[in-house]
Amino acid sequence: MKRRSFGRRLWSLFTTLIVTFGVLWAAAFLILAPEMPDTASLWQVKKSPGVTVLADDGSVVAQRGAFNSTMVGIAEMPPHLPRAIIATEDRRFYGHFGMDVVGFLRAMVANVRAGGVVQGGSTITQQLAKNLFLTPERTVLRKARELMLALWLEARLSKDDILTLYMNRVYLGAGAYGVEAASQRYFGKSARRVNLQEAALLAGLLKAPSRYAPTNNIKRSRDRAAQVLANMVAAGYLTDAQAAAAKKRPARLARHSRTKGVRYFADWIQERLPALIGNRDDDLIVLTTLSPKAQKTAESALAATLKRYGKSRKVAQGALVAVAPDGAVRAMVGGRSYAQSQFNRAVQAHRQPGSAFKPFVYLAALEAGLDPDDKVKDSPVSVEGWKPRNFKNKYAGNVTLTRALAQSINTVAVKVSERVGRDRVIATAQRLGITSPIASHPALALGASEVTLLELTAAYAPFANGGYAVVPHGILEIRTRAGRVLYRRGGSSLGRVIESRNLRHMNAMLSEALVSGTGRAARLGDRAAAGKTGTSQKYRDGWFVGYTADLVTGVWLGNDDDTPTKRVTGGQLPASLWKNFMRTASTGRPPRNLPAGGAVASVTPDSRETPVQDDGADFKRFIDGLAGILSEISKGTAGPAGTPSAPPGRDGVLDTENSD
Helix, strand or coil, X not given: CHHHHHHHHHHHHHHXXXXXXHHHHHHHHHHHCCCCCXXXXXXXXXXXXXXXXXCCCCCEEEEEECECCCCCXXXXXXXXXXXXXXXHHCCCCCXXXXXXXXXXXXXXXXXXHHCCCCCCCCXXXXXXXXXXXXXXXXXXXXXXXXXXXXXHHHHHCCHHHHHHHHHHHCECCXXXXXXXXXXXXXXXXXXXXXXXXXXXXXXXXXXXXXXXXXXXXXXXXXXXXXXXXXXXXXXXXXXXXXXXXXXXXXCXXXXXXXXCCHHHHHHHHHHHHHHHHCCCCCCEXXXXXXXXXXXXXXXXXXXXXXXXXXXXXXXXXXXXXXXXXXXXXXXXXXXXXXXXXXXXXXXXXXXXCHHHHHHHHHHHHHHCCCCCCCEEEECXXXXXXXXXXXXXXXXXXXXXXXXXXXXXXXXXXHHHHHHHCXXXXXXXXXXXXXXXXXXXXXXXXXXXXCECHHHHHXXXXXXXXXXXXXXXXXXXXXXXXXXXXXEECCCCCCCECCCHHHHHHHHHHXXXXXXXXXXXXXXXXXXXXXXXXXXXXXXXXXXXXXXXXCCEEEEEXXXXXXXXXXXXXXXXXHHHHHHHHHHHHXXXXXXXXXXXXXXXXXXXXXXXCCCCCCCHHHXXXXXXXXXXXXXXXXXXXXXXXXXXXXXXXXXXXXXHHHCC
């Protein structure tokens, strides 16, 4: 009886302890654990869209934002990927109940011996709980909550479900969340297709994603991957021979652009996305027109020029943009260092183009009935009290229009502009693609109105493509990471805007500028080329815009604060820089003659095609300007419209002696 009574008391005590522990655990859980969501919501991947910018050959040139992925199940992955993570993060994952007691005790001993935290005892389930519900703070209270949530997850989900959630939500560096996004980011392919070496690299990132990210330090990342392979051997997932073979051929990153200047182009592309597809949550892949070869050449050419001449010639900044004859941007460099300044001088800076504006003056003259061989006297001239001067303050007497343009004679350009009418000159410039405001001032002919390098370069494209106006563009296609196409550039036409005869004459005149004129430093040997120099007042801006049958390129050199350079003219450093770029960028292309043009079909968009939309406001301004131009042409408007205001010079007075 005594034994039975003792047994009953012991059982009663045991039952009381169990109930008490259960009550205390429930109370602690209610107090410490946050409100539990429906488990179905755990499979909804939080969206924080990223943008991957691809060059025209499909290579990755830039990635922006945080990258998320669609959920990839364990069964869809190659076995070595989850095994690499289990071997490194939680070797007894399939055997514990959410807490690895052995691992926890081992970590405690190691930390006590080291006198600090050198090992973590968290399981994959605990890490998932922290990622889903908790902050990264290190406190006893947070650790207790983490454990409770881990047990809750283990009670609600299968082990494969827990591992799937963990692998699809964990941060893996470089803005990538989940193995799918990380695989796309680093290897350019789905996590469904990673090999053993790539799986080891991904698993190695979990220890310290930013530190071990291969985009940050590829050697450190590979060393860490080698340790993961050793872990897989210890866990029985690999043989020594398999691990050794994998270490000899470490994972390689997808071919990304190694150039930093491409970030200017990436910024320009990203700014255009909302106008094309609105604001979306999807991760986006944007296929662009950028040529990696041309981009690298452009960056190298600009950097070399500024390094060699920047200090001695007092020129601190520069920009270069190259477009195909159809307006597709092939290269864009917005400054000497993106790290130091993200201001894009190719598209955001408005500067006076100087004589680089003169081709529009002479095209307007040809359209008004003048001929390249017609002569105009180079002599002093005064227009409304304003007296332009030539570059060297000398006069050549009677000169042909061809010679006047080639040698950039200011007085003749002004006389021609006044003769054909400033409004006609403005209309011509706008028709070819100038979208910035142009003031009807006597100094119009000498480039007094400010423009961007991109719009000026694109406005030269009709000379290179047979007379067609273009809109500079950089986006060919936009799609989601899942493959849904949101935008694709379609065929369009803005119409031919230069008549055949005038196109032939302009190409001959602008070619002469490289043969005997101010652009001699830009000659390309046996490759037909044409272009025009430009120098603004007091040598503040040096320009060269030129073209072949394959590429149109504009160069600007100067200073952001408008301080004068040390007598840099467009025919010196800008022309030489242009030549260096074009010579390399044209390698492998056979020389071709400049186009002769054909009959003018229309100066309005082809009604059978959808107008290009990827340049939003620029396109709208172009069309609006085009409508106004057609109206003025139909009225036969010519000549100045009243007394103009002061030219838009930096100090209110245009000093044209440097307008080469």
